[in-house]
Amino acid sequence: MTRQVSSDAATLRARRKSPLGTPTDLKAEATRDISAALNAVLADVFALYLKTKNFHWHMSGPHFRDYHLMLDEQSDQLFAMTDPIAERVRKLGGPTLRSIGHIARTQRVADNDAEYVEPIDMLAELREDNQALAARLREAHGLCDEHGDIASASLIEVWIDETExxxxxxxxxxxxxxxxxH
Incomplete structure (x- = not known):
């Protein structure tokens, strides 16, 4: 009985220090490392989502309809990733992104605020950004493997396939x- 009480007291003290900490069987190092990797991916996904929407809104030229529709579909897919990534971070016991400013400080995808971008350049830039995102997802997958987080790894595998x-x-x-x- 005494052991249970001291364990409960330790849990209560830990919750007071980190009121949003979610219980997990993963070690604190795993929570820290995987949460950081997933938050960086989340910031990149938000940045890539907005860039894709930007190019979708500003598409022009003879292939307008096809490119416009493709980028709309791709932006929807990117946005659909955001909640599962953030919720996975929380399930691990980590904090996630809190604001546009937090995204801006964390993202590795470069913004494009140009007034006009040629359609072919839009596609090339998004292709490169998606390739970089796939590489970052693989890095996060490696961390998950290292720490035995098969649930995060499983989600990441789907996102890699979608990104490819x-x-x-x-x-x-x-x-x-x-x-x-050819």
């Missing part, structure tokens, strides 16, 4: 129509 699909579509959409040599 976006990269592929952006690549194919930006190719010149000449395939005579």
């Amino acid at each position: 699909r976006r990269t592929w579509f952006l690549f194919e959409a930006s190719r010149s129509g000449d395939s005579a040599g």
Whole structure:
């Protein structure tokens, strides 16, 4: 009985120090490392979402409809990632992003505030950003493997596949129509 009381008291003290701390069987180091990696990915996803929407809104030219629709679909997919990433961080017991400023301080995806960007340059920039996101997701997956967090790793695997699909579509959409040599 005494052991249970002291364990409960220790849990209560820990909760007072970190009132949003969620119980987990992962070690504190795992929570810290994976939460940090996922928060960085989350900031990148928000930045890439907004950039994709920006290019969607400002698309022009002869392929307007196709590119506009593709970027709308891709932005929806990116936005759909945000809540599961943030909730995974919370399930691990970590804090997540709190504001646009927090995203800006954490993101690694460069903003593009140019007044005009050629459509082909939009596709190329988004392709590169998605490739970088896939690499960062793989890094986060490696951390999850290292710490035995199979739930986060499983989610990340799906996001890698989705990110590679976006990269592929952006690549194919930006190719010149000449395939005579292939």
